Amino acid sequence: MFTDDWNKLTADERMATRLDAWQNVPIAFASPEVKQIYHDRVQLWRDAIALKKPAHVPITPWIGLFPMRYAGFTGHDGYYDYEKLGIAWDKYHQDFQPDAIAMTLAMVPGKVFDILDYKMYDWPGHGTEQDTSYQYNEKEWMKDDEYDLLIADPSNYWQRFYVPRMFGALEPWSMLPPFTDLCEMPFTAPFFAGFAAPPVREMLQKIMDAGDAAMEWLQAFMAIDGKQMATLGIPQMAGSSTKAPYDIIGDTMRGTRGLMLDKFRRPDKLKAAMERLVPLAINWAVRSADATGNPIVFIPIHKGADGFMSDADYREFYWPTFKAVLLGLIDEGLVPLVFAEGGYNERLQAIADPEIPDGRMIWMFDDTDMARAKQIVGAHQCIGGNVPGSMLAMGTPEQVDAYVKDLLAKTATDGGFLLSTGIVLDEADPACYKAFIDAGRKYGADV
Amino acid sequence: MSKELTDAIVGMREDEALALVKQELAAGADPVAVLEDAKAAMTELGRLFECEQAFIPELIMGGEIMRGISEELKPHLKGTGEAGTRGAVVIGTVQGDIHDIGKDIVVMMLDINGYDVHDLGVDVSGEQFTAAIREHDAKIVGLSGLLTLAFDSMKTIIEDIVAAGLRDQVKIMVGGAPADVQVQEYTGADGWGNDVGQALKLAAEWTGGAA
Numbered sequence: 062m063f064t065d066d067w068n069k070l071t072a073d074e075r076m077a078t079r080l081d082a083w084q085n086v087p088i089a090f091a092s093p094e095v096k097q098i099y100h101d102r103v104q105l106w107r108d109a110i111a112l113k114k115p116a117h118v119p120i121t122p123w124i125g126l127f128p129m130r131y132a133g134f135t136g137h138d139g140y141y142d143y144e145k146l147g148i149a150w151d152k153y154h155q156d157f158q159p160d161a162i163a164m165t166l167a168m169v170p171g172k173v174f175d176i177l178d179y180k181m182y183d184w185p186g187h188g189t190e191q192d193t194s195y196q197y198n199e200k201e202w203m204k205d206d207e208y209d210l211l212i213a214d215p216s217n218y219w220q221r222f223y224v225p226r227m228f229g230a231l232e233p234w235s236m237l238p239p240f241t242d243l244c245e246m247p248f249t250a251p252f253f254a255g256f257a258a259p260p261v262r263e264m265l266q267k268i269m270d271a272g273d274a275a276m277e278w279l280q281a282f283m284a285i286d287g288k289q290m291a292t293l294g295i296p297q298m299a300g301s302s303t304k305a306p307y308d309i310i311g312d313t314m315r316g317t318r319g320l321m322l323d324k325f326r327r328p329d330k331l332k333a334a335m336e337r338l339v340p341l342a343i344n345w346a347v348r349s350a351d352a353t354g355n356p357i358v359f360i361p362i363h364k365g366a367d368g369f370m371s372d373a374d375y376r377e378f379y380w381p382t383f384k385a386v387l388l389g390l391i392d393e394g395l396v397p398l399v400f401a402e403g404g405y406n407e408r409l410q411a412i413a414d415p416e417i418p419d420g421r422m423i424w425m426f427d428d429t430d431m432a433r434a435k436q437i438v439g440a441h442q443c444i445g446g447n448v449p450g451s452m453l454a455m456g457t458p459e460q461v462d463a464y465v466k467d468l469l470a471k472t473a474t475d476g477g478f479l480l481s482t483g484i485v486l487d488e489a490d491p492a493c494y495k496a497f498i499d500a501g502r503k504y505g506a507d508v
Numbered sequence: 509m510s511k512e513l514t515d516a517i518v519g520m521r522e523d524e525a526l527a528l529v530k531q532e533l534a535a536g537a538d539p540v541a542v543l544e545d546a547k548a549a550m551t552e553l554g555r556l557f558e559c560e561q562a563f564i565p566e567l568i569m570g571g572e573i574m575r576g577i578s579e580e581l582k583p584h585l586k587g588t589g590e591a592g593t594r595g596a597v598v599i600g601t602v603q604g605d606i607h608d609i610g611k612d613i614v615v616m617m618l619d620i621n622g623y624d625v626h627d628l629g630v631d632v633s634g635e636q637f638t639a640a641i642r643e644h645d646a647k648i649v650g651l652s653g654l655l656t657l658a659f660d661s662m663k664t665i666i667e668d669i670v671a672a673g674l675r676d677q678v679k680i681m682v683g684g685a686p687a688d689v690q691v692q693e694y695t696g697a698d699g700w701g702n703d704v705g706q707a708l709k710l711a712a713e714w715t716g717g718a719a
Contacts, residue, residue: 189604193657196606317609321565322572325520368703370563403685428685450656451686455694484686488656 063351063394075394076421079356080107083296086354091292098294102160106296106357106479109443110396112420114476118469118505120498121298121445121479123400123425124163126194126487127494128153135192136487137185140171143281147288154289157498161298162289164359167485169195170278176271178229181313194487202226203314205323208330215337217241223314230271233264299398300355303346303390304362305383306335311364320364324378335382343389350395357398357423358390366403367428372411380411387417397422402484404428409437417441427483432471439472445479448497453482453489458496465500473508480505510537510545517549518556520566522573529580539584546577550620558705567613567704574616593622595715598640599650600628602661607654610684614650614707621708623648623715634668641674648711649680651697656686662695670696679714683707 062068064078084103090096101116108115129139132149139146146168153163171184179187181202184195203211203223211218217239225235237255242248255261289295304312310331311320323331346358364370365379387397399422401408406429419441426434426446434444448468452460465480472478480501486494510532516525525546532542553570556562597618601608608630615627626644628636641649649669651662662682669675681699682691683706692700699710 183606193604194655196655198606199608318568321568324565325522325569368564370565371561374563374565451659451688451690454656455659455690484656 070394072392072394072418076356076391076396077394079350079354079394080396082354083300083356086290086296088287088291090290090294095292095294099290099296100294102294103296105160109477109479110420110423112443112475112477118473118501118508119160119479120481120501120505121161122159122163122482122497123485124153124482125167125485127489128163130192130488131156131491131494135185136194137171137191139168140184140195141186143278143285146281147285150285150289154293154295157494158293159295159498162286162295164298164485165282165286166302166359168282170274172274173271173278176267176274177231179227180229181227197313199316199318201316201319203310203319205315205319205327208327208334212330212333212337214239214241215341230264230267233258233260236261297353297355297357299357299359300353301346301349301357301395302359303342303386304360305365305379305386306338306342307365307379307382308361308363309338309342310334317364321369324370324374328378331378332382335378339382339385339389342386343393346390346395347393350393356395358395360386360397360399362399362401363403365408366401366405367407368404372407375408376411380414384414384417387422391418391421398425399423400425400427401429402427406430406433409434413438413441415441423479425479425481431468435472435478439477443477443479444472445481447481447483450482450484450486450488453486453493453497455490456493458492461493461496462500465497466504469501469504469508473505510542513542513545514549514552517546517570517573517577518552520569520573522569522576525573526576526580529577533580533584539581543577543581546574547620550574550617554617554620554704554708557703564609564613567616568609571613571616594624594711594717595647596624596626596644597648597650597711598626598628598637598644598646599652600632600637601630601652602658602665603631603633604661605653605655605658606630607652607684610654610703611650611652614652614683614704617704617708618711621711623711632665634665637665638668638672638674641669641678642672646678648714649678650707651680651682651695653682653684654686658684658686659691659694662691662697666696679710681707681710 084100090099105115105119109119126136126139128149129136132152134145134149150163171186175187182195182197183189185191185193189196207222210222221235221239225232236258238252242252286297311317315323350356350358365375390397401424405426423443423445424438426444429447431447438444448464452464513525513528516528529542550570553562553566557567599611599615601611615625619625626640628640637649651665653662666680680697681701682695682697683701685702687700687702689700701707701710
């Protein structure tokens, strides 16, 4: 629970409590001036979320490897060298002064994944070129006949079937019995005998080594983000993450193709599995948000984008369990920051669902008609987006300036808007990126 | 011509479609005619996709049903050697990128539409593209990519095709969700597309046929 009286608070009170805590974060700022800058920046977010007009349009880009390249480093550096990561993050934030810290979470620690022999993705130094971002290996990590296992007991399924496939080093989990075997004393010791097996002992050592590497990364991450907060007054973009149940199953379990076929071949099992995931998806975000004190929940969404299914299928398969997650988060006083990657033009009516209370979440768009998004979704929730990555990588500063000017005129005149990129930015021409920030400041000051 | 079979495939009724194929073969139907009915269904799915009444899952499921039907028909089809008559196409996801779902749909639909398609897979280098263009005397090259790094990879591959003296022989399309005219100009391609409909249109334009 975030506070002792949490169960007595309404959802509105919970949201206010969490936003206050985020805005008044108890860190040592470099000066009272920087503390005020931080306070004012979070106020921009609060006003936008409440569908008010902030002092200026907040600039909150989705950032991947761009700062590394901007500093003359590679993707590999970002995933393995925390000193270079810190230098790059300092330079990017000092030079551009956005209203949210670049997502350091996406600068994954390669060392942890090397130790655990991670199989689901490739990354620089482990299957890709030195200067790319990590890449997912599309395959059916969950088999089509495993829905019943997941539905019966998700934790058991993850621990003993799915996770052993994700990580080569964690295969021996499949040799161990489920924790639910533990109850009376006579039934307990046999459970622990499994831990004497040499492959299991080796696995446990690797888990501890990965734990050390993960802790090293977490400390570096917190120091890097802490520095941007304390010296520049820039808040973190989110304090927790979660996913839509359809994407949990589609992105890294059944795979894009497997999931599409499941919709035809086993629709009832797919729906039952997604229902099982709703409370888990909510709880994941609540636990992290309670720990970080930042109520913004990062939710990237993928498999419901335009072209991936009909409107009818979206309303039947994708939206119900996703909405349940959103409502669960909102009830906890959290603010979903949904990033709808791809096109969402065909989804705008569905997501402007009147059962979601107004002014409680943020919809960030990519390849979507922003004027329509403003009219349909923006009437109820804060929206954001959508400067194209291709323009920032290959366009001209003049094109970027004109795009931002036009975008803000369409979406930000009455507030409720965050200026952002349409994609997680790995590549950009620094002149174009500067034009994006400058245009945001210029046109966002008095739109 | 079995409308029943075509309807079952377009209606995504997998078990019914396979059962019909088995029934028709047992009743002595010409396996080439059965295959034509199945292809007609895929063409209809392509048309429905164009007018946004079918979507990627329908194309993928259609492909799955086709695969099952082809397995049933294979022992009965004696060396019909489906060599496309509309020219050779070499297609792949460019070096550094491993996304392939969109590419696979384009491969399937180009094949059904009579092109001789050579799918090079994912993470394909300029060297592999130029070798394949030479080997198959390709007229059309498709470069697919989803990541922004794919743009530079596409540019390099096209430069390799130029350096190999093959640029005049081929027309090149760039494809994938982020493809647009800016990507086409940056990479030096002849056309661009975000979906299979656009790929089919370009291919038809470049070979002088109907889409």
